[in-house]
Amino acid sequence: MWLDAAGRVTTLDQTVLPFEKRTLTLASIDDCVRAIATMQVRGAPLIGAVAAYGLALSLRRAAADEDIVKACSTLAATRPTAVNLRWALERVRRRVEPLAPSFRAAAAWDEAARLCDEDVAANRAIGEHALALWRPMIVPGRPLRILTHCNAGRLAAIAYGTALAPIHLARERGIDVHVWVDETRPRNQGAALTAWELAEAGIAHTVIADNAGGLLMQRGEVDVVIVGCDRVAANGDVVNKVGTYLKALAAGDNGVPFHVACPLSTLDRTTPDGASVPIEERAAREVSHITGRTEAGAIVEVRLVPEASAAANPAFDVTPARLVSALITEAGVCAADAAAIAALP
């Protein structure tokens, strides 16, 4: 994500990747709302950043107290699960509310930029901490074999990403890694986005069907699993892309460390446990249909299931804290339990 000279936000349209690298310019709150709701932008840190800029853009047009409330509630309604969205809006709101309306837009823009800078620093720190944790697992002569689910990379954040941060850092430092990329049905964030991002960075990876990870772990072909998260509750339960829980179960059964990259902005100490987190239910069509490119180059959507069959699409699930080997935050590595989470800054 970057800002242009006209004071607009520019990012990649993630709905057309990996087939097209199309930039998306967001010039108004309506553009930001649409981009988040349709998942042109997605991933917990990125939707927080876009929401912050969306609020700043709306304050350029109307900056009275009631305008702030309206803009925040419109942006917050776009997606329910990732806490970063509300966290970012709250942060910008707190910064601008004490100011006179004429100063609010500039202050909001400044706060959104600060939040993005902090996200980059946090993600780099997460990468460093994770890499330090992984060093003892490195076996000379073969790559470190990492499995990840969904996309918690550069595309989902401002830079580096969270779960992919140590992988990008490993690449920068010449550490040999290989990534098993879960396809992540139904929207295929793994097959479409993580694979694209790793290919762009020249990082060795293999896309696998979501159900293959358990077998790979049984065969001893996975050294560590790392995922991002949309919200971590006060007791350490992790809410992330649907399918994460099954990977944690398989990792636990096979003695594979299950790591969660969790910026402090994704911690929600006001929510007691994962069962209290709202789980987004998305359109059934994301399950019943799939989009891809034909050999002739046309992008087409095709039906997968019988016309008469219903489809359901819960977008996230809850991994109980007991299945999480470590939370990796910018402040360091800690256990996924209430005491460790309470002690975080």
Ligand code: MRU
């Ligand atoms: O529905 P999405 O694609 O926004 O879901 C994204 C995830 O679940 C990511 O793992 C999470 O947001 C962490 S991104 C650093």
